[in-house]
Structure formats: structure tokens, C-alpha cells
Amino acid sequence: MNYRFLFAWVLMASMYTGVKAHPPKEDDQSQAVPPSLKIGYVNVAYIFEQLPEAIKNNQDFQTFQKQLSNNLGLKASELEKKYSDYQKQVDTFTEAQQKQKQAELSELHQSLRTLEQQMPAEIEKKYKVVIQPIHHKIKQVIDKIAKEQSYSFVLAKDTEAGPVVLFAQPGFDLSELVLEKLKTMAPKEIEPPVVGPKTQTPAQPSTRSAKAVKKK
Template sequence: MMNKIKSLVVAFLLISVASFAQGNDQPLKFGYTNVEYILLQMPESKQIESELKTHSTQLENQLKGKYSEYESKLQAYEKGASTMDKTIREDKEKELMNLNNSIQEFQRSAQASLQQKEKSLVDPIITKIDKAIKDVAKENGYTYVISNQALLAGPEDGDISPLVLRKLGVDPAKAQATPEPAATKPAAAKPAAATSKSTKKKN
């Protein structure tokens, strides 16, 4: 999930709040934060992860069922192909090819479904965080707020994350460090075996 969230917050690498710029006689004030970090501190984050896990498991189970059907029919074909009538054998081979194509198509659809599910869950929270960041910037006189992922150096008092967390109702003292991203696999099952065996006619 963490890797996926990163892709959804990429637009926040530079958050401009120039509309809150101070007068010409006042210096520019820069702040920085990390949208992913803020999101992970919010109560909604655990609910998002739970819902994505449930959705992913459902997709995986359905895909495994499809593969199990394919494997069962492939084994039956290989066992009886030598004694099958040519017409029946060709029909079985066509069925196996269709099942294999169906598995591959489902894998693509499952990935798209998981991404859409995640987007629908994360987007409202990102919007909420965006508003909080802009509110904090306006209330504290920040001209610009940038992502700390793009920051090479800066003062500690430029980090507005604690202010944003308070604005969102989260206690900064209870905030957890951003975990190392773990590679998350999309819903998938063992790919269907190549049908070259099944389509090789036996005489």
C-alpha cells in the first residue's frame, strides 16, 4: 500500500500557496512537509489499508479459482488427448486457450480495479490534507510550502508537519515515523501454463 500511496501524492511534491504571499516589504517564508507522512498518521490510513487488503484478497481468490479450473482441464486434456477424436481434441484445445486468455485479462482487470479502489479511498484524504496545509500556510504566513522530499537543507522550524497534524486533529506527539516502503504485489495468481503443449496435436 505504501508504494501506491506515493504514486497518488506525487502531485504534492511542490505545493504552492503563493496566494498567501506577504507584502513586498516582508521576506518570503518557506515551509516544508511530507504529504505521505501526514496521511500515514491519520486514522483513515488504517481503514484504507484494511479495505485495500480485503479487495485484493477477493481478487486473488477469484483469480486462483480461474487458474485452478484451467489447470484441472489442462491435466484432463493431457491425460486423454491421445485417445480423443480430432474434433473433440481441437475443441478442448480451443477451450484451454480461451481459459488462458481469460486469466490474463482478469489479471489486467484486477490490477486496474485495485488501483481505482485505492484512488477512490485516498483522494478524499489527500484533498483534506491539501486544505489543511494551505490553511496552516495562510495562518502562519508561509509564502510557499514544498515537499521535504525535494528539500536538500532547511531549518527545523520550517517543518510545518506538526501544525498540519494538529489542524487535522492528530496529536503530533503520537505520530509514527514513515515506514520503509514495502513492495506490494497486485492481485495475481500463478500465471496460466503456456498452451503450447495443449495446442500441439497428438496423433
């Protein structure tokens, strides 16, 4: 009888029966459940159409743009008429008169170009005065409502690039809430927008230091 084979078989059997499968330990700590997101959206264009202050300021802005355009048109018409008159009468002018008329036309043309080049900057300046503060005010009210009511996100339904919210239930629309808050807010509740870096006020010397200098 092959005792070596029998001994090896018994050893393997004992090793096999001695090994027990241990199931993985369950984690006693429950996994943290992420908080639910609270999302809303705002139609800024709608607010602008309904807010009295925005309506008035937008009318002022449109009137300003129209005035600039009219002034530019008047300058262009004046230049065109004077050039036409010059062409009709050029043969009757002396050389000195021709040079004078040409100088007048050149000056008028330069004035027209300057006015045309300044228009975008003038429009932007007016926009910052009458329109941008309202955007700033709307943004502040949205931030305040979002913090008070624990909103995770507030999206803009309309942007210059197109709509961000393609579909949403009306219950997520905060436009009316923002609009009513804007109508009831006092001017002092709105912080003015920061235009440039804040200037630091130089520290004033203390009275004690001033007296010490005076004694010296």
C-alpha cells in the same frame, strides 16, 4: 610675445576653473525591501501513517489489491490444472471431445487474460475512491494553514521521485499541525474533489413567461 598663445591659455584656464564636478544625486526614496519568506514543509507519508482514516482506507486498498491478485492466481491455477489433465487424457478423447476441451481451455485462457488486463483499471478506480480523497483533504488543510499563517511556500518532504527537502530545522515541519487539524475537522469542512467538469443546470422559465405562453 605670442598673444594668441596667451589668450588661448587664459581661455582654457577659465573654462577649467568654471567646471565643477557635481556628485550624483542621492535617491531620496528608500529602496523597497522585499518581504521575508516564510517556508515550511510537510511529511505526507508520516501523516498517512498516523491519520486513523488514512490507515483504515489504506488497509482496505491493500486488501482489495490482494483479492484481485488471489483471483488471478486461482484462475491461472485452474487453467494450468485443466491443461495438464487434457494433456494426460488427450489420447482417450474422441475428435469431438478434443475440440470441446480445447474450446474450454481457450475460453478459460481468454478469461484469465481479460482479468489480468482489467486489474490496473480496477486498482486505479479503487485508489480514487479510498486514497485520493485523503490526499485531497491533506492538500486542503495545508492550503488553509499556509493562508492563515502567511506561509510563502510549503514543500513536500517526500515525493514519488524522492525527497524534496534534504535538510531543514524541525521548527519548519508542519506535519504535526496538519495532522492535528485533520483529526479535528468535521467532514463538512472538506470540499469534495472535482472529478469532472461541472454540469450547468438549465435555467427554468419564469412564471410570467409561462403565463404568457399559456395565453397564446
